[in-house]
Amino acid sequence: MKKRQYSCGLDAAVDVVGGKWKALLLWELHHGPRRFGELRRRVAGISEKMLIQQLREMEKAGLVDRKVHEQVPPKVVYSLTSFGDSLNTALIPLGEWGEVHMETIEAIPRD
Amino acid sequence: MKKRQYSCGLDAAVDVVGGKWKALLLWELHHGPRRFGELRRRVAGISEKMLIQQLREMEKAGLVDRKVHEQVPPKVVYSLTSFGDSLNTALIPLGEWGEVHMETIEAIPRD
DNA sequence: TAGGGTACTTACCTTTTCGTTTGTGGAGGA
DNA sequence: TCCTCCACAAACGAAAAGGTAAGTACCCTA
Numbered sequence: 001m002k003k004r005q006y007s008c009g010l011d012a013a014v015d016v017v018g019g020k021w022k023a024l025l026l027w028e029l030h031h032g033p034r035r036f037g038e039l040r041r042r043v044a045g046i047s048e049k050m051l052i053q054q055l056r057e058m059e060k061a062g063l064v065d066r067k068v069h070e071q072v073p074p075k076v077v078y079s080l081t082s083f084g085d086s087l088n089t090a091l092i093p094l095g096e097w098g099e100v101h102m103e104t105i106e107a108i109p110r111d
Numbered sequence: 112m113k114k115r116q117y118s119c120g121l122d123a124a125v126d127v128v129g130g131k132w133k134a135l136l137l138w139e140l141h142h143g144p145r146r147f148g149e150l151r152r153r154v155a156g157i158s159e160k161m162l163i164q165q166l167r168e169m170e171k172a173g174l175v176d177r178k179v180h181e182q183v184p185p186k187v188v189y190s191l192t193s194f195g196d197s198l199n200t201a202l203i204p205l206g207e208w209g210e211v212h213m214e215t216i217e218a219i220p221r222d
Numbered sequence: 223t224a225g226g227g228t229a230c231t232t233a234c235c236t237t238t239t240c241g242t243t244t245g246t247g248g249a250g251g252a
Numbered sequence: 253t254c255c256t257c258c259a260c261a262a263a264c265g266a267a268a269a270g271g272t273a274a275g276t277a278c279c280c281t282a
Contacts, residue, residue: 005217007135007155009209010202012216014134016209020240023125024118036259044118047241052260061219072249073258083215090208091121097201098120098127104194105123106116108172131270147229158271163230184228184279 016061017087021046021054026080027095029064030088033079063087127172128198132157132165137191138206140175141199144190174198 006012017023024043028034034042040051055078058064063084069075080088098105117123128134135154139145145153151162166189169175174195180186191199209216 006209006213008138008206009211009213010134010138010206011209012213013205013209014128016216016219017125017205018129023121027119027121037257040259048260049242049262050240053240062215068259072247074248074260076259083212086212087208090204093201093204094124094128095119095121097198098117098122098124100120101194101197102117102120102123104173105127108127148227151229159230160232160272161270164270179229185230187229 013087013090016063017091019054021050022058023091025051025054025058026063026084026088026091029078029080029084033077036076036078039078058084124198124201127174128202130165132161133169134202136162136165136169137174137195137199137202140189140191140195144188147187147189150189169195 065079065081067077176190176192178188
């Protein structure tokens with residue numbers, strides 16, 4: 001979330017789903033509601049700080065729903081809203097493209 | 112382009128198209144081949160440094176083709192490869208999602 | 223003769239993003 | 253009693269991304 005004025009829909013969408021973790025979290029939540037600790041374990045390499053940061057941003061954006069179960073130890077469950085689900089649906093072709101061309105993408109030189 | 116190991120296709124695709132400018136450039140080139148100066152004028156707000164940097168990265172990734180016409184003054188034309196075009200096709204649903212929800216996205220608070 | 227267009231390149235700086243570490247407070251298990 | 257788990261929070265620094273400004277070499281137009 002950096003801009004206010006977008007030049008096209010794609011611009012806006014990439015702004016919402018951009019960054020290192022949001023796409024992965026969307027994908028993981030697509031499989032079903034998840035607790036904080038579950039997400040931390042299933043999304044490889046994410047730190048707790050990044051996880052909570054991304055979740056908060058996605059909550060603000062209306063993509064995910066955060067439900068607190070008042071109990072000890074605490075239990076918080078995150079799930080996709082219908083808005084988040086619609087974004088996920090729109091991302092499916094892109095995900096398939098990525099899978100098909102995975103080897104090509106991995107072979108891109110980076111310097 | 113930062114990682115080598117992707118956990119899913121979506122992860123890889125977002126890595127390729129991520130950042131502030133690549134989606135806009137892909138979209139612009141989707142309308143047809145463009146010269147450097149044309150892109151600079153049509154993609155609002157981009158600096159020459161960013162433009163050439165992104166174009167070079169997209170060239171390395173095999174998304175765009177760079178054709179130099181040896182003449183004075185110089186003339187360089189950029190166009191999508193079939194690989195770049197396939198990415199663009201995969202991005203269409205996302206672009207449509209962004210257009211449909213543009214107002215919602217613009218209303219997301221950023222602090 | 224001055225200014226603008228052609229397509230870049232380089233240096234420097236600021237902003238944003240990402241990662242690491244430490245700490246909270248109560249509860250249950252060895 | 254110590255350790256771990258739960259779901260965070262806060263501080264700090266590194267790294268990456270992005271922005272600004274200037275320079276290059278040549279040509280055409282006014």
